[in-house]
Amino acid sequence: MKKYHRHIKLSFVLGLMLLHATLFAQLNNTDLSDEIHLNPNDSGKLGLSVTNFNYLRNTEYFNNIELGRTLFGAQLHPRLSYQPNGQTTLQAGVFLQQDFGAVPSITRVLPTFSVKLRSKNNQRAFIFGTLEGALAHQLIEPLIDINSAILKRIENGAQFKLSTKKIWLDTWINWERFIDRGSPHKEQFTAGINTHLVLYQTKTKETRALNPSGIDVAIAQTHHLFKPILQFTAHHRGGQIDKDTSNMLMQFNGAAGLSYQFITPNNYSFKTEAYAVLYQENTNSGFYPYRNGNGFLAHVFVAKNGFSINPTYWLGNGFIADRGTTIYQSVSIDKAGYAEKMRELLFVRFIYSKKMAPNLILNARFEPYYDVRNSLMEFSYSVYLSYRLNKTL
DSSP, X not given: OHHHHHHHHHHHXXXXXXXXXXXXXXXXXXGXXXXXXXXXXXXXXXEEEEEEEEEEEEEEOBSSSOBOOEEEEEEEEEEEXXXXXXXXXXXXXXXXXXXXXXXXXEEEEEEEEEEEEEOTTXXXXXXXXXXXXXXXXOOOTTTSOTTHHHHSOOOEEEEEEEEOSSEEEEEEEEEEEOXXXXXXSOEEEEEEEEEEEOOEEOOOOEEEEEOTTXXXXXXXXXXXXEEEEEEEEEEEEEOSSOOOOSOOEEEEEEEEEXXXXXXXXXXXXXXXXXXXXXXXXXXXXXXXSOSEEEEEEEEEEEEETTEEEEEEEEEEESOOOTTSOGGGOSBOSSSTTOBOSEEEEEEEEEEEEEEEXXXXXXXXXXXXXXXXXXXXXXXXXXXXXXXXXXXXX
């Protein structure tokens, strides 16, 4: 236990040291996320939305928790929409995925349907059907798989979102597997909440002053933002009317964190975050070697002009999250029965994002990491090309 606390203290010191690092746009997954388009000015009109997502993600992993793989392909999601009024849109489409080299090459064909209602002040939104899901939930990687944009992009259920000057909230339920009487498998769903509260914020303002030559010039002030963050997910596998005799599973994961960001007058962006992360299984399924665990995650983001660097520290103690990124977990996805209760990882992510044309964005990432306890250095790299079109017909 003393050694565990010593590592936590070390991670805080590392974060403070990185405050003085050379600054490089804040890391986010907006380029890999979806949003249902709703324009109040398009009341009574038909619309067309098209999302094209092209991906190459390769993990050169040879560890016992996760073996490397290559995901290479493209997704196409065309949708027709109708807005009966300025606050409602109905959208229907089809999601197609092609994994290069697969047989058949079209690996998924899914119908999608969404109803999105938004308040007149644009602060509240309710979605029923196909959600703004996967990475759009903005969960930390131990709680959501970074590959979900490729493997589990389509989520269906219900979602409520709130966005004001002080509060941002996303709460949802993703119904993953339906059962009927006599089904050979159990029902599955995942529910979640992600929220942050702005405690302190300053907006960039211009003031007038004399420079050393006596010339009156405009000086921009630094923009600061400080907020606590709370994230929670619950994964359920059960039901009463199926024929599956395996055990029920109820798994909870949570994260409580603090985030501080500032943007300098010359458009350098800096952000640091720290989270306490928890895991709890409230059933006795016997699927996993641990029924509770915890972890500590610390990020530093530094960015400018589309280039960013993201050092990350992770310390996990018996941590398990079924919907989380595998490399953070204490149980293996590839070797049955293998577990590492303590996981200590150091990442340094290098990201480049560029708008290639209207609605077309390129995102490239190189992500080496070091497994401290196994003295192992590995890496992954990704290239994403996203195209989004929202057009009134």
